[in-house]
Amino acid sequence: MHKTPAIVILGAASLPTARRIQRRYPQAPVYALQGRVEADIAYADFGATLRALYQSGTPIVALCAAGIVIRSLAPVLADKEQEPPVLAVAEDASAVVPLLGGLAGVNHIAREIAAIFGIEAAITTSGELRFGTCLLNPPDGYALADVEEGKRFVADLLGGEGVRVEGAAPWLAAARLPLREDAGRRIRVSCARGASADELLIHPRALVVAVEAGEAELAAKVRAALAAHGLAEAALAGLLAPMDAMSDAALGSAARELGVPLRFAERAAGETPADWLRRLLPLEERLAGDGLCIGRAAQPVEMARLGRARGRLSVVGLGPGAAELMVPAVRRALDEAEDILGYETYVNMAGPLRAEQVRHCSDNREELQRARHAFELAASGRRAVVVSSGDPGVFAMAAAVLEALEQSIDPLWHAVELEILPGVSAALATAALSGAPLGHDFCLISLSDNLKPWTVIEQRLEHAGAADLVMAFYNPISRARPWQLGRALEIVRGHRDPQTRVVLGRDVGRPAQALRSLTLGELTAEMVDMRTLVIVGSSTTRSFPRADGGDWVYTPRWYPPAGLAPRGESCEKARGDEAAPHHPSGESAT
Incomplete structure (x- = not known):
């Protein structure tokens, strides 16, 4: 199988079976119906999820009735030659039924899954049942010249015609073909182009x-x-x-x-x-x-x-931690990787990983050494991935990787195929959960002085406060820096009203996720730890009650043209008669 499958379940009773299948395909995520069962990825609509996976070419292992799968995929069924494998598996693992993707190896996957549970797959493909092999889906290293001609050829054999084999095709030796030396039909294994009549042409990739x-x-x-x-x-x-x-x-x-x-x-x-x-x-x-x-x-x-091979180094952002918030390009890079490098917590977040993928875990402060190690691996022809939480370009590994490359004179390092793949940063994840506090101009500031002087941090806080920017604080506090958040808040309070809205997001996107909305006057350093993202609003940031008892917090995209709007004044009044027109993209003209 060339692509990682998706295991899709509807209820909790299917989860044990899904996890056993996942052990056979460690990178395969388990999709589960939101609110009914916790798995790797939550979905809201079964049919829409199946159709999206099918149209992206993802193999589907659905633990439910075959009829549900068929009805869900019926509107998008089209080209048989392009469809991915689709299987239905009973939730108690008593049956494995290949449904679609005969030319993509669905029967092979069905047998693999059936073997996990010690049962026989429900193979219904006539040619494969009769001959013990799928002539239309040769093994790796071989390619069928013409699928349509192949279908007619197999139909002739099923109708009673004999066949002879010319060329080296070791896998056919074990097949139950109707071999006859004088047969009018032949299977020819050759690099030459152009099949003759009554011939199945298979090309060895030689x-x-x-x-x-x-x-x-x-x-x-x-x-x-x-x-x-x-x-x-x-x-x-x-x-x-x-x-x-x-x-x-x-x-x-x-x-x-x-x-x-x-x-x-x-x-x-x-x-x-x-x-x-x-x-x-x-x-x-x-x-x-x-x-x-x-x-x-x-x-x-x-x-x-x-x-x-030309080595590849991918620097990726895992997002805040939830599998559904990881961008697809990052998941593909992880699936293709031979080596995964990063802080151990983040390497674990990158799973599921295959047993043969090598994990290189290091301390969170060894960023430059980690980057150099990644280039050494990639320069040897391997596919390496350096992982960061959030986005790799936001206080993370992308800058360290580029710094290591700039310092190197090794031509093999510079020949590595380097790509940087974005992720959902902590600030964006926290903002989305709380509403839209980053709806207008904002800045991101790390309060860690490990790599820059505290005087620089104070200067940036002063300027950001004076500029009335929404501020998101990364690395807000630690055991080594217990006082710095308090000092940062002193500076911010010199530019902000005590009623300024503040959002605290702790472990957003992870199981222990917690969100809190409060005012700057209520905020104390004791409410925050190293795993908390702090967003301090601007003078225009506001909040209002949400139906579940919490608050929506947002910063309007407009800005008062003549000074700050009095707190509590309506949006329309603050905007006056010169409200900015809107572009179709949703961005205001200003």
Whole structure:
């Protein structure tokens, strides 16, 4: 399975079964109906959730009646060749029923899940039941030339036609095919393009193209070279390039366009692409092209064993802690990672992780060392992820990673594919929970003086207070800094009325989440700890009762054009006759 499945349940009775399936697929989150059962991700609408997962290509393991799944997905069913695997599993694990995704390996997943519970999967695919293998879904390393022709071919075999096999196809040896030497139909395993009548053509991914450097139309050039030699693009296992071209963007672009891996290897001075391939791979044939060489191996080539990949370092923000508040791009990076680096609390938050993923936990103050370690791993060709809570660019690891890179003269570090993926910061999560206190201009200030002088913090507090900015305080207090929040509040009170609205968010997005709304006059340092995010409103921040007994806190997007509005004055009166027009985006014109 190439993509992490989603395990979807409706009630608490399904959770034990879901957790057993999750142990087989450790990265698979369990989706549970909000308010009915606690799991990894909460959802409000079963049908909408299933359709969204299906349309994103996510395999679905639904612990419920098959009929519910079918009715939920019916409006979005379309291309059979593109659909992900979809299975229904009885909540007591007494049945596993593959429903959709026969060409995506649904029967294979069904057998894996059935094996967990010691039962037989309810396979209903005629060809697979008869022949013991799915001819339309060859194993890794092979690709079917034409699915539609394949369907007709399998139908002929089911109708009684015999078949012969030409070419190396080890997995077919165990199949129960109607083999006859004089059969009119044949299964041909070949890198050549173009199937003849009465033939099922399967391509082994046995072609490797060695290139010297990237160029604008490299993918088209590779396709033309393959076509010129009568070779199928589906037989291409990957591209090989010199180590010194690792950061060449055109190479990566060509590999993505062709949908194949890109690997790098050392090339001796004066060595031609053909000589290079001969040294690295046992090949049956080498075919020259325009600035490239096509090598054909006797068996599918495992590109993971050839040279090395361009390393990738992803610096990600996990959000405040809740799985549903983690952005999808971050989850994908974590799923693809080989190494996870970070403060142990955050590494644990990054789960579920697979057993083979290496965890590198370090102290929260070892940021630069952690960044350097991440580059060392990525420069060796590995996929590393550095995790931060919230957003990696907000008082977190993105700056440390870039600092380590700027200080390095190692060309392999600079050749690493570096990406920084955003997350929901603590300030944004707390603000959303309380309403919209950051609705107008605001600033984020860390009260930690570990990396900057306290005098600088005081100066910024003075200026932010004078500018009437909403302020969000990170790292507000600790055992080593028990007095600094009190001093910060003294400075803020020099610029704010005691009735200024304040929001305290502790462990927002985590099980112990707590939110409190109060005034600046009521706030004391004893109400806050290191796990609390403090938002101090501006002169226009206001609150009003919410239906559940709490308060909504927000800062209007308008601002009085002539001085501050008296507290309690209505929005319309404060805005006067010159209320700012609104753009369609929701941002005010000012």
